[in-house]
Amino acid sequence: MSKELEDRFFNYAKHVRDFCQKLKWNTINLVYIRQLVRSSSSIDANYLEASDDIGKSDERMKIKIARREAKETNYWLQLLITYNDPELEKEKLVLIEEGNQIRKILSSIVSKLVG
Template sequence: MSQELENRFEEFAKRVRNFCLELKFDTINREYIGQLIRSSGSVGANYIEASDSLGKADELMKLKISRREAKESIYWLKLLLTYDDKILEESRLSLIDEALQIKKILSTIINKLLL
């Protein structure tokens, strides 16, 4: 597994964390924030676990979980309320874009392993 990708996934989780710290922590966002923090951190955690896999099937499973967590992060990012704060909205869109890129990267890795 690539150290560069591991670092990128870690940076994504940190950016999500910092973004969430800026959000209004109300009844609605509270639930979404918790889900987003978990899913964004799971992207990198499962990628790291894939590198210590017990075989190709285990590696594929961990990578697929990592990709699924990236997709889930996109979902939670879309649901979060930014209350028309332009800076928060720009950050949210940037994080959605990064999660989409991560999902594509993981899909490419998975497809290569399936060949």
């Protein structure tokens, strides 16, 4: 596994966490924030587990789980309420785009592991 990707996924989780701290923690957002923090941090956690010497099928499964967590992270990001704050909206879009890039990277890894 790539140390560069490991760092990228870890930094993404930190950026999501920091973004969440800027949001209004009302009844609705609180549910989304909790899910978002879990899913974004699970991307790197599963990627790290895939690097353990556990066999190709387990490695592929962990990468697939990481990819699924990236998709889920974008889902929760889209649901968050920013109350039309332009700075928060901009930051949210940047995080969504990075989540899309991460999902594509993980999809590429999965396709290489199948072959």
